[in-house]
Amino acid sequence: MKTAIITGASAGLGREFVLGARDNFKDIESFWVIARREEKLREYIDLLPGKDVKILAMDLCNEANFDIIADILKANEPDVRLLVNNAGCGYLGNVGEGDWKKQTRMIDLNLRALTAITHLVIPYMSSGSKIINVSSIASFCPNPRMTVYSSTKAFVSSFNRGIADELKSKGISATAVCPGPMNTEFIYKGKIKGNSKTFEILPYCEPKKVVAGAYRAAKLGRTVYTPTAFYKFYRVLAKVLPQSVMINFTRT
Numbered sequence: 001m002k003t004a005i006i007t008g009a010s011a012g013l014g015r016e017f018v019l020g021a022r023d024n025f026k027d028i029e030s031f032w033v034i035a036r037r038e039e040k041l042r043e044y045i046d047l048l049p050g051k052d053v054k055i056l057a058m059d060l061c062n063e064a065n066f067d068i069i070a071d072i073l074k075a076n077e078p079d080v081r082l083l084v085n086n087a088g089c090g091y092l093g094n095v096g097e098g099d100w101k102k103q104t105r106m107i108d109l110n111l112r113a114l115t116a117i118t119h120l121v122i123p124y125m126s127s128g129s130k131i132i133n134v135s136s137i138a139s140f141c142p143n144p145r146m147t148v149y150s151s152t153k154a155f156v157s158s159f160n161r162g163i164a165d166e167l168k169s170k171g172i173s174a175t176a177v178c179p180g181p182m183n184t185e186f187i188y189k190g191k192i193k194g195n196s197k198t199f200e201i202l203p204y205c206e207p208k209k210v211v212a213g214a215y216r217a218a219k220l221g222r223t224v225y226t227p228t229a230f231y232k233f234y235r236v237l238a239k240v241l242p243q244s245v246m247i248n249f250t251r252t
């Protein structure tokens, strides 16, 4: 069955990725939606009429769940046309202060889960299939006070570029999506809202538009998609200026 697998599907950008896939990839017959909150995932049964909806309510910080995903893939042998690695978290705070578990949680979810799922799903993809890895403008340059988060997103963008090359011969594309701040649960859960001058000043991206642009870029086989002229300019600046200069302006 032609399948889309979308992580972090219960809220924010992930929800827009699911609804956007319904409208942009009409041939997809089955949606595998992954997040912890089952009740939110169940809403897709009504939102995706006529489609098969597989609800995978699981914590992607728990490695044992990767074996479960591997087993479900083996049992169903889906024809995965679209994989969106969207689940992610980001916490404000200097390294060495506060709860260490928040620092390593960003690595578990943003890196380990994304890597494991991509590795497991690729064998079920074929020519024309698309991978979208949700990165961030934080991947362009380290962001003090969100050092671990920006480092995880640097990994995501670098990982994406590497697999895009590896998968070229198979006709599978990989696109890193690099939005600026968005008004989702992310900025509340990470205690960013109200505690970061940068997040007060920067222009916000609209999740629906980010998803529309991401799907356009994926269809064109682009390796990176950065929404809005403002953040495209920031990406160029971060490429041409040394990080020792950039870092004076990138504190979160």
Ligand SMILES: NC(=O)c1ccc[n+]([C@@H]2O[C@H](COP(=O)([O-])OP(=O)(O)OC[C@H]3O[C@@H](n4cnc5c(N)ncnc54)[C@H](OP(=O)(O)O)[C@@H]3O)[C@@H](O)[C@H]2O)c1
Pocket: 007, 008, 009, 010, 011, 012, 013, 014, 034, 035, 036, 037, 038, 040, 058, 059, 060, 061, 086, 087, 088, 089, 090, 109, 134, 135, 136, 137, 178, 179, 180, 181, 182, 183, 184, 185, 186, 187, 189
């Ligand atoms: N918002 C921003 O300012 C911003 C800017 C740039 C990039 N991004 C990136 O955009 C992506 C989506 O973020 P968002 O803004 O939409 O945030 P969000 O509203 O907090 O959504 C995060 C999603 O990830 C899921 N998730 C969190 N922890 C999980 C876990 N342990 N296991 C499984 N699923 C988990 C959440 O579902 P459950 O809670 O139900 O598990 C939710 O569906 C992330 O990769 C983020 O880094 C966000």
